[in-house]
Amino acid sequence: MTERVLVTGGAGFVGSHLVDLLLERPDTSVAVLDRLSTGGSRANVEHYERNPRFAFVRGDVNDVGAVDDLVRQADAVIHAAAESHVDRSIDAPREFLESNLLGTQTVLEACRAHGTRMLMISTDEVYGAGDPDGGLFEEDHALVPRSPYAASKAAADLLCHAYHATYGLPVTVVRGTNAFGPRQIERVVPTYTIAALEGRPIPVYGEGKQRREFLHVGDWVRAALLVLEQGEPGLVYNIGEGHELENLELARRICALAGAPESLITFVPDRPGHDFRYGISAGRLLALGWRPEIPFDEGLESTVAWYRDHLEWLRRAHDGPVVTEPRGAHA
Ligand SMILES: NC(=O)c1ccc[n+]([C@@H]2O[C@H](COP(=O)([O-])OP(=O)(O)OC[C@H]3O[C@@H](n4cnc5c(N)ncnc54)[C@H](O)[C@@H]3O)[C@@H](O)[C@H]2O)c1
Structure with a gap:
């Protein structure tokens, strides 16, 4: 049925x-x-x-x-x-x-x-x-x-x-x-990635020390x-069970994958009340038998590749400014 x-x-x-x-x-x-x-x-x-x-x-x-x-x-x-x-x-x-x-x-x-x-x-x-x-x-x-x-x-x-x-x-x-992955907009991974691929400033909050x-x-x-x-x-x-890293490190890795210079990284005023990190235990989920299968590096590489191939598609799918003018680095 x-x-x-x-x-x-x-x-x-x-x-x-x-x-x-x-x-x-x-x-x-x-x-x-x-x-x-x-x-x-x-x-x-x-x-x-x-x-x-x-x-x-x-x-x-x-x-x-x-x-x-x-x-x-x-x-x-x-x-x-x-x-x-x-x-x-x-x-x-x-x-x-x-x-x-x-x-x-x-x-x-x-x-x-x-x-x-x-x-x-x-x-x-x-x-x-x-x-x-x-x-x-x-x-x-x-x-x-x-x-x-x-x-x-x-x-x-x-x-x-x-x-x-x-x-x-x-x-x-x-x-x-x-x-993170294909079809996301406005959050930190797509914002950094789209900016890097388009050769625009990559906006990193504060000093980029927040961890996600x-x-x-x-x-x-x-x-x-x-x-x-x-x-x-x-x-x-x-x-949980994801990969934790600083925003600045994330921006650097995305630059490398997008073939963009790190000089695009631009520090912008921090978000009010910006949480430094979260951090959760996934023991209860693991007990159900779930395990993550996609290593972070592989997932990030395929995600950046997806955005490279879908910049035009994203413009069609959403209002232009949402995608092409990053609002800030957030997650
Ligand atoms: N993306 C993440 O990393 C993440 C992490 C934890 C939890 N979540 C949760 O996952 C869910 C989806 O998040 P997402 O990242 O895909 O966001 P998203 O903005 O891409 O998707 C949310 C969807 O909800 C629709 N929507 C919003 N208000 C609505 C309403 N009043 N009536 C009908 N549809 C409405 C939007 O049109 C959109 O398609 C949310 O509940 C979010 O809190 C997301």
Whole structure:
């Protein structure tokens, strides 16, 4: 029997890779609900236009009727829709609460009405600033978010906990480290990469000392799907085991892969409240049998190559300035 999965935010970066993984399975069909805001593009799923196992609905996760209709037809829901960009949340926080918190409540409510299994895509940023000395947070660590984006995700993440405790909703949560790979825009890897390939200044925040952990999106979405299928309802699973490095080192490596001079690296004023590092323990996920398969160096090389081959495609897929004028170095 075909399993029907609804992926909210499925035209975004992580969401479209989830769709790829799901549609590799011949017995799975996918519906995407996405309003195509900054991170999303119809082009991210254009390769499925003619696939009878794929359906795209342009709409908002706050549209109660549309969400209910789609959830009713699904066996499982992966809720990945969110305004996802920390810098934009600093400029316009309210929109983040509307999409990320109220939108999640709409999806939870529809799942409750239909008794549907749900996976919430949350983030390691809900823990707040990590231990500068390299310590790792486990899932029961306090949530101390420090940006409006992270606070909106933390609120939504806790609402999932409440729906499980109060209504017994079978919902699991993943809190993921930074994913990187094809089709991402505006975050640190695409920003540095596109700037390097186009010979523009590569904007590095502060002195480039902040550290970030990166996991290739292929490994990231495999982890998420495993948690949907084998995770214990009501539990949270960190997605970690990525490669941690300083932003400046990342910029240097991308320069080398893009064939760009390091003189393009330009230090820009730091982001307010910029977390030094995160750092999560993925022991619970590892116990489910997941292991990362794509080494960081290989993943970064293939990602830079993908951007080199897709600069024109990105311009078509998104508004020009989003891609061609890096806003800052963030992850
Ligand atoms: N990229 C990462 O490194 C990372 C890490 C941890 C968690 N996450 C989480 O993964 C999810 C996807 O992030 P991403 O990096 O792919 O971002 P993205 O911006 O590429 O994708 C988000 C998608 O959600 C859609 N969307 C936003 N608001 C919506 C709304 N109100 N209704 C319908 N659709 C809406 C956007 O159009 C977009 O397609 C988010 O929940 C994010 O918090 C991402």
